[in-house]
Amino acid sequence: MNGQTSTPVEVKQKHPAALYLLGLTFTFERFAYYGGKPIIVYFLAYSLTVGGLGISKTEATVIAANLGAFTYLAPIFGGIIADKWLGPRYCVILGSIIMSIGWSLGYFATSAAWINALIIVVSIGTGLFKGNINTMVGELYEKDDPRKDMAFSITYSFVNGGAFVGSLTMATAYIYLFGKRNASGEVLLYGFRQSYLLAAAVCLISLFAFLIACRSLGDAGKRPNCLANPNNKEVQKVDHSKPLTKKERNQVAVILILATFSIFFWLFYNQAETSLLLYIDKYTNFNVGGFKVPPTWTTTSFNGLLCVVLAAPMAAIWAAISKKRKGVDFTMTQKIALGYIFLAIGFLVMVGAEFARGGNEGANSSILWILMFTLMQTIGELCFSPLGTSVVSRTAPAKYLSLLMGVWFFATFVAQKGSGYIETFIVKFGTMQIFILIPSILLVGAVILLACNKKITELTE
Template identity: 30%
Template sequence: MSDDRQRIVDSVPQKGFFGHPKGLFTLFFTEFWERFSYYGMRAILVYYMYYEVSKGGLGLDQTTALSIMSIYGSLVYMSGIIGGWFADRIFGTSKAVFYGGVLIMLGHIALAIPGSIALFFVSMVLIVLGTGLLKPNVSSVVGDIYSENDNRRDSGFSIFYMGINLGAFISPLIVGQMMNYSFHLGFSIAAIGMFIGLVVFVATKKKYLGLAGTQVPNPLAPNERKKVFTRIGIGVLLVAILIAVGIPTGFLTFDSFVLIVGFLGIGIPIVYFTVMYRSEKTTDVERSRLIAYIPLFIAAVMFWAIQEQGSTILANYADTRTNLEFFGFTLSPAWFQSLNPLFIITLAPVFAWMWMKLGNRQPTIPQKFSLALLFAGLSFLVILLPAYFGGTDSLVSPMWLVLSYFIVVLGELCLSPVGLSATTKLAPAAFSAQTMSLWFLASAAAQAINAQVVKFYSVDTEMLYFGIIGGVSILLSIVLFMLAPKIQGFMKGIK
């Protein structure tokens, strides 16, 4: 361990939060409130877009709203690359978390102000950039507060991950209830949540985090700064000119923007793979492992394409196709967004115990990915059954949605933690951080694809939509399972 690393660890009080460094308290509640604000906003955003103006919405076409929601998610994941670069090269992870939180809060405030579609898009830009700064960097600070050989590290990340899911579970229940009164009240609560997170971070970071997150790992040299900032300025200017010219002339439309993001979502990962594979810093063994990583990445894209539709297609299904009167209670359609984190909180310990119990008999990494695709496909086949048995003219029991969310979470627990672990194992040594960014780009690619796919969903095409996507996922699951031994061979000893 380097002297700098040890100095950072020594600056953090090492006992205080469930036997963990006190800094975990700061990071746990910062991330809890950030996820509270983000998932609370996300739970009602699609409804805000397509509800009529008379009901407090923007009155957008439903298909357009679903596409915007997918593009939003894609850009949020892509922005992590920008946030990581600024933290690594300019101001460090701690300041990135603070600046990101401020931008997110301002974005929610913009949504909380009754206004125009223009104000809505301003909020999107602020939240996308803010999440890109905060989300990847707050996790990095968690790693800084532990020494490399500290056996509390994995447990600390588990506690931190619990904070993420607690925030994601609670917020749709609260914000979703507010949409019955006013969407803007709901967005205000999301803004307050992020403000509380910022207060916790600023009030406790000096005492609890010490030097964690304050160092810039790879700072720009003085002679580089002017060149880099000039390029950034030119880039921003070109984008501004493109928007200023493209929108009035009709060259830049929503459809063309969706197409551009789609190309980026697919193109950026291809560039990443190509650069890493061809680099002189990548060994032959690492190249073989990269080849093994490609089918896993494709499987992840397919899985997230289905899982992320929980906030778009299934959110719309909850609003328009589900009987929200249940045992004398009137359910908010936004409440279904709490099911995913609830099931993860409940089942994650069960899966962790199961893999430990199976030991060497547990499925290989490719086999676990194939199981994830199988569950994802089944979750979509389940949700087409109500239409198959009862048609699309009547409202269906909310238990169908609960079952669909439950099944896809089984797949998520086979893929998400396994994928994070596999990424760290298969990454070339010279590109370890960038390979982790690549893993998150699977979600960006999935959302970019969804922006095009959701256009084909309607009540009339409901069974066909769920059937084709669910069937493709199950077919890919079978193919991946058959190729698993071959993929395992390319991993060169990684299990």
């Protein structure tokens, strides 16, 4: 991040207009995704009488986790399609249309089979969309342009802006806008189906924003990455018939190592949308001044808001640390370790919440415990998540750029897929035991990362 402050020429600090238009495209798409994703577990687990599908909690968490899982697996195939055939731009257009169709399936859902179909279609669309948007952001800059890290951080702010507004809106909509309540305000029927129709419409708005962005992109993203692209000078320099050099193989190894460690972070991070969400729904007092706060406001919505609010302070902190260290920034390995530590603190907060309510079945804990968990979770996320795609963009060999961008997302697929099964362990071993085990694993992982930092860094030198 120190590159953001070290360039003396003022014009170098400015970013192309296309960056902000791509960011806006991401905002609307993430509105639909983070609006629709958190309420899936409720749609599945709530009884038929209140508009749910009546699935068991353990099965609901597994199915709900599949949405996050497969939307991170699919970019690998989306990257291959972009690299070899369509190019990033046309993948984004096609992906937006497919996502809109996928979300609309939720309107017709009468069983878990419909939700599985929704997950499959949305995942295919996201696979074509997500990695290729990030690739196009990277194409706006030379490979070693010091503005690149900041560009991905700016994009990340757009992403989290969409996540915040989307989750806030949808969490309100399925209860207060589309739901049916009696005279006393008690919900009689939740409006899950109408909410997913709203998500489908927002995806079409995202498509419209991208079409506007295309006007300022020139020919960027039109051609497959494996072809000579006059707008991508780095690709022009690469002979795609040559095998990888030793340095390039080391660069690929670093991406794989960091992606492996990111799995464990996201495995536990994503409990906020599965097992932890069901836990706080049952054991948290959400009544604030006579208003019942929707549970996802304290997790997804608050997380999105914090990501936007804390993005600039975190960037300033990294810049200050870099300046103090004479221009030497923390490595990605060290930042992942910090992410582990803050997420561990978050789960220790939940241990405190469980102690506070005494573990009694009928007792509830304060909403403040959940807000504190989300704060620690978000700080951990901001330590390294915005720069993951930037590291891949700067480190990956050019001919495998989109593929390795997909590999970075594959790590999150593994984590998302695994996160759905944590509820099984909670049922078997107990909430307190799992809340203690998770931060223990994270702290051990942080120690390993810090111990191996020098060796991992050497692989790219």
